Amino acid sequence: MKNSILTKAICCVVIVGSILTANASVNVTQHHNNLSRDGLYIVPAFTQAASANLTRDTGFNGTIVGTVYAQPLYVEGGPSGPMVIAVTNSNNVYALNATTGAIIWQRNVGTAVTSGLPCGNINPLGITGTPVIDLASRSLFFNAEVAGIGHQIFSLNVDTGAINAGWPVTVSSAVPGFDSDRSQSQRAALTIVGNTLYVPYGGRFGDCGSYRGRVVGVQINNPASVMVYSTTSSRAGIWGPGGIASDGTNIFVTTGNGSGGATWNGSEAVIRLQPGPVFSGSTTDYWAPINWAALDSGDTDLGGSGPILVDVPGATPSALAVALGKDGMAYLLNRNNLGGVGTPLAQLSVNTGTIIQAAASYRTAMGTYVVFRGSSSATRTFRINAANPPSITTTWAVTGASGRSSPIVTSTDGTNNSVVWVVGSAGDQRLHGYHGDTGAVIFGGGGANELMTGTRGYNANTIAARNHLYVAGDNKVFSFSVPVAAMQLTSVVSRKDHGGTSYDIPLPGVECRSGGENNDYTLVFTFSNNLESGNASVTSGVGTVSGSPVIAGNTMTVNLTGVTTAQSITVTLQSVTDQFLQTLPDTPVTMTVLVGDTNANSAVNATDVAQTKGQVGIEVSAANFRNDVNANGSINGSDVALVKSHLGEGVSTSVKSSVKNRNRVAKK
Ligand SMILES: [Ca+2]
Numbered sequence: 001m002k003n004s005i006l007t008k009a010i011c012c013v014v015i016v017g018s019i020l021t022a023n024a025s026v027n028v029t030q031h032h033n034n035l036s037r038d039g040l041y042i043v044p045a046f047t048q049a050a051s052a053n054l055t056r057d058t059g060f061n062g063t064i065v066g067t068v069y070a071q072p073l074y075v076e077g078g079p080s081g082p083m084v085i086a087v088t089n090s091n092n093v094y095a096l097n098a099t100t101g102a103i104i105w106q107r108n109v110g111t112a113v114t115s116g117l118p119c120g121n122i123n124p125l126g127i128t129g130t131p132v133i134d135l136a137s138r139s140l141f142f143n144a145e146v147a148g149i150g151h152q153i154f155s156l157n158v159d160t161g162a163i164n165a166g167w168p169v170t171v172s173s174a175v176p177g178f179d180s181d182r183s184q185s186q187r188a189a190l191t192i193v194g195n196t197l198y199v200p201y202g203g204r205f206g207d208c209g210s211y212r213g214r215v216v217g218v219q220i221n222n223p224a225s226v227m228v229y230s231t232t233s234s235r236a237g238i239w240g241p242g243g244i245a246s247d248g249t250n251i252f253v254t255t256g257n258g259s260g261g262a263t264w265n266g267s268e269a270v271i272r273l274q275p276g277p278v279f280s281g282s283t284t285d286y287w288a289p290i291n292w293a294a295l296d297s298g299d300t301d302l303g304g305s306g307p308i309l310v311d312v313p314g315a316t317p318s319a320l321a322v323a324l325g326k327d328g329m330a331y332l333l334n335r336n337n338l339g340g341v342g343t344p345l346a347q348l349s350v351n352t353g354t355i356i357q358a359a360a361s362y363r364t365a366m367g368t369y370v371v372f373r374g375s376s377s378a379t380r381t382f383r384i385n386a387a388n389p390p391s392i393t394t395t396w397a398v399t400g401a402s403g404r405s406s407p408i409v410t411s412t413d414g415t416n417n418s419v420v421w422v423v424g425s426a427g428d429q430r431l432h433g434y435h436g437d438t439g440a441v442i443f444g445g446g447g448a449n450e451l452m453t454g455t456r457g458y459n460a461n462t463i464a465a466r467n468h469l470y471v472a473g474d475n476k477v478f479s480f481s482v483p484v485a486a487m488q489l490t491s492v493v494s495r496k497d498h499g500g501t502s503y504d505i506p507l508p509g510v511e512c513r514s515g516g517e518n519n520d521y522t523l524v525f526t527f528s529n530n531l532e533s534g535n536a537s538v539t540s541g542v543g544t545v546s547g548s549p550v551i552a553g554n555t556m557t558v559n560l561t562g563v564t565t566a567q568s569i570t571v572t573l574q575s576v577t578d579q580f581l582q583t584l585p586d587t588p589v590t591m592t593v594l595v596g597d598t599n600a601n602s603a604v605n606a607t608d609v610a611q612t613k614g615q616v617g618i619e620v621s622a623a624n625f626r627n628d629v630n631a632n633g634s635i636n637g638s639d640v641a642l643v644k645s646h647l648g649e650g651v652s653t654s655v656k657s658s659v660k661n662r663n664r665v666a667k668k
């Protein structure tokens, strides 16, 4: 008997409690975070107060090789922990440790193009458009221009960087006639809807050659299956950095200047494509302003900004698409019936200069906003009024900070603490944060440590994840963070249900209640921050962790079974990680188990019996629940009998006393 208990005790020490991640992981899988391309990041750490104290993580390495136009991505849940993904025009792809900036894996997908193009201004030219991640298959998709081959669409295992089977797709082979004069460029962001990857194409700087606005659709599970949409008009490129938006079923693109003429052929438009992609040709599926031909001849593209999809509760219609033109106009469209060539739901001149960037949208108690970078010195906003039809009102603008990036917005919950973030890209090379309702400066750019290098104009390049912002510039990814409270274990209790009401015994303390038939106990750990994941195991004493720890908010509940009485059992917390990815050092917590020791003096004796007898018939409450020793919700003769059955049992309660006892033994 003794031997078997000993064996059990030894085995319990080595069994490790199961691992569980309860809360949702955070991932930035695409340009501007969402299919709508709204650029909204819900990040509870980014209160406006915390945002004011943003600092660069100077220990974050982030060194990469090549010029960067694409927005970085962020992915969790892989074997190497949280990663930042960055791509460069040297055809280099990187997965960086999101905390240290060290390279987890890197892959070069072929020699970048350095000569032989009919026009263009990116040299070397490799991966320009923002990639997209499919979390289900943990695959990363992007387009690379490879010397001697042209456009290739790759799929990589996002955890290892290995090229997935069946990829890359060489676009000129899959799509007859595609890019035969090398005038087609790929600089707008990619999208995945369902199982289809959509890759948008436009022309090169200089508008040379026979390029078209094109979207190539590739089945991600069958890359041999390729479809393409091309504008009928020559040129009409799809090139704004935000690329393709989606409502979850269909995709939306904007097209640039085309060849003009009397009949609209696909230029200067917002176009809705069905899955494939397939263009219906119906007026419900495209919109172009009445002056599209004049915009064509003036090179005043509608295509410098991709569409963003915005829902405005209370507006009729409420499901909108927003377009911005190089001519400074903002347009509101009914995204379920775009309307053909004609007058939009609303339009307003919102900027005096050309608009080239990816806009963002957010909602506060004041209404629904769109924010865009209007020029190298202005960040501007307008509100969409919830009317029938919806209308546009210009709101705050900030001028002065030089540089020209695409904005993003952080909010703690989707409506509060909105902060608009822009980078003075190709300008002052600093991050700037503005109050979403007023434009008041929240973060003014920081000090010497916050100065970046190599950030590119027009492109977004900034993402938010947990308490970080990441900005990708040439040859370097920068990490910034807002301060967060350190994680601490604030309390531990042993919790038991007494006939419908739970009572807690704070630990360290003596658990005097019976564990029932299987000797079960429940420990509830409370922390100062919300948790992401954690483990627990029994590291001394008799008992095991049963099932997975349950994480809810800032608590972790650990169930124990097989916990014998008259012992101290130690449960050690391991890898407990909070929502800001701070990890608690391994923390042991000891519970003394002595069934029947109702007065918690480490011995079961006549005092406990008398105390329990004294409570018989009295309703169980916070004052006497220890006397409900069998935890059934009433104090009666069974509890007295249970205490009596343990008479004479005891435990030594402190390390000090056990050391003293051992010393006494040694002296003998
Ligand atoms: Ca006692």
Ligand SMILES: [Ca+2]
Pocket (backbone or CB within 6 Å): 627, 628, 629, 630, 631, 632, 633, 634, 635, 636, 638, 639
């Ligand atoms: Ca009882």
